[in-house]
Amino acid sequence: MSRSAHPAGPRHADVLPEGHYSGPAADLNELDPKVWAQTVTRDDDANGVVTVGGIDVKTLAERHGTPAYVLDEDDFRQRARAWRTAFGHDADVFYAGKAFLSRAVVRWLHEEGLNLDVCSGGELATALSAGMPADRIAFHGNNKSVSEITRAVEAGVGRIVLDSFQEIVRVAHIAQSLGKRQRVQIRITVGVEAHTHEFIATAHEDQKFGIPLAGGQAAEAVRRALQLDGLELIGIHSHIGSQIFDMSGFEVAAHRVVGLLKDIRDEHGVELPEIDLGGGLGIAYTSDDDPREPHDIAKALTEIVTRECDAARLRTPRISVEPGRAIVGPTAFTLYEVGTIKPLDGLRTYVSVDGGMSDNIRTALYDAEYSVALVSRRSDAEPMLARVVGKHCESGDIVVKDAFLPGDLAPGDLIAVPATGAYCRSMASNYNHVLRPPVVAVKDGESRVIVRRETEEDLLRLDVG
Numbered sequence: 001m002s003r004s005a006h007p008a009g010p011r012h013a014d015v016l017p018e019g020h021y022s023g024p025a026a027d028l029n030e031l032d033p034k035v036w037a038q039t040v041t042r043d044d045d046a047n048g049v050v051t052v053g054g055i056d057v058k059t060l061a062e063r064h065g066t067p068a069y070v071l072d073e074d075d076f077r078q079r080a081r082a083w084r085t086a087f088g089h090d091a092d093v094f095y096a097g098k099a100f101l102s103r104a105v106v107r108w109l110h111e112e113g114l115n116l117d118v119c120s121g122g123e124l125a126t127a128l129s130a131g132m133p134a135d136r137i138a139f140h141g142n143n144k145s146v147s148e149i150t151r152a153v154e155a156g157v158g159r160i161v162l163d164s165f166q167e168i169v170r171v172a173h174i175a176q177s178l179g180k181r182q183r184v185q186i187r188i189t190v191g192v193e194a195h196t197h198e199f200i201a202t203a204h205e206d207q208k209f210g211i212p213l214a215g216g217q218a219a220e221a222v223r224r225a226l227q228l229d230g231l232e233l234i235g236i237h238s239h240i241g242s243q244i245f246d247m248s249g250f251e252v253a254a255h256r257v258v259g260l261l262k263d264i265r266d267e268h269g270v271e272l273p274e275i276d277l278g279g280g281l282g283i284a285y286t287s288d289d290d291p292r293e294p295h296d297i298a299k300a301l302t303e304i305v306t307r308e309c310d311a312a313r314l315r316t317p318r319i320s321v322e323p324g325r326a327i328v329g330p331t332a333f334t335l336y337e338v339g340t341i342k343p344l345d346g347l348r349t350y351v352s353v354d355g356g357m358s359d360n361i362r363t364a365l366y367d368a369e370y371s372v373a374l375v376s377r378r379s380d381a382e383p384m385l386a387r388v389v390g391k392h393c394e395s396g397d398i399v400v401k402d403a404f405l406p407g408d409l410a411p412g413d414l415i416a417v418p419a420t421g422a423y424c425r426s427m428a429s430n431y432n433h434v435l436r437p438p439v440v441a442v443k444d445g446e447s448r449v450i451v452r453r454e455t456e457e458d459l460l461r462l463d464v465g
């Protein structure tokens, strides 16, 4: 993944980058279940319109407008449940709210027996207002404010994940002044960074999160935390990256975290009861991605930790994980209406939609790849190489870099980009004063707005003149 935005330039002129999934699918009408939410189907009795949760996308567009994020509630619940079941009763699954958070989602998570990871006062407020019990909330962040920490301690969150030496003292002081003993974990950086198919096991302490294991810094953090009355140190936390398919990064991380647990036992005579291995498990954005099932991931992580603990003669701690993308990512697609279509001879056809980088910044920001399909009808026209772009005043405003769409695509058609449940609405902006789309949950033939569309009144209300 590229880390640099590239608003214009020669890269955009490549017809298909090397190594890109090449050529159109045999049938553009087919919807690969790997990238689409579980209840998505094409209704061949109704001219091939796509339905989700028992409702067709034309009805959704009429009722709720476009663009809209359409979220399959059954799929969300099933994925949440699959993670919960895979890890069983000896482990905890904390859904990472940064991927997408709303009060409806908090209620679903609560009902499905998951916990919640929040990383700001806003996420904490959303979780509490939707009734998530505070003791099932973990509070993260590299720069939590005093007021955020105070609210979290007062609310009684189950754990605060300490991210720096200063925060160890800060949280201890706040807890003590409130007459409380706060359960905490310490986030360490184990020198592993993983992205997609690769991981790098050196020199990745150079980042803003956590306390490096290197140079005895994590051991020193533990020493200090154990001395402070306001803190109850319950475990060590490690998060190694995002959109990861390769488990070997977790293996190295678990090895190093368990090594620290062993050192803590040897030095302090204390066996910390928990270890959190973070989130970061990958999903399929295109048919070329092969994500692992929660059951396989749970088995692999549990085996790694158990093996490492046996070797170190430690009791196996309670494991927790923090998947965000892997739960919500595949459950939603963004529904757009096609506007201007501009064929550029010999290059590709630019297909403009009524949203863009304000509802999905990931393509511009990370060079992320997405799929796209015509969903308001079926078409057997010849495939055309297309680039789906938004309506923003910027040439880097690309939603799908390279994709094949039917050559008879026309203004007014509906197209959908799957796997936009994670880090799209939660990273959406008002760039160009474009209004952020709603999130519409569908289930059993019903649609329900769970986050409403922004209005011009919303914009003007914030602009106090």
Ligand code: LLP
Pocket: 096, 098, 099, 117, 140, 239, 241, 242, 243, 278, 279, 280, 281, 322, 323, 324, 325, 326, 362, 366, 422, 423
């Ligand atoms: N736990 C911690 C401590 C994290 O920092 C994160 C993500 C997660 C869990 C959840 O990771 P997930 O399972 O969702 O990959 N905006 C980027 C992703 C940033 C992830 C930040 N931390 C993107 O759109 O790809």
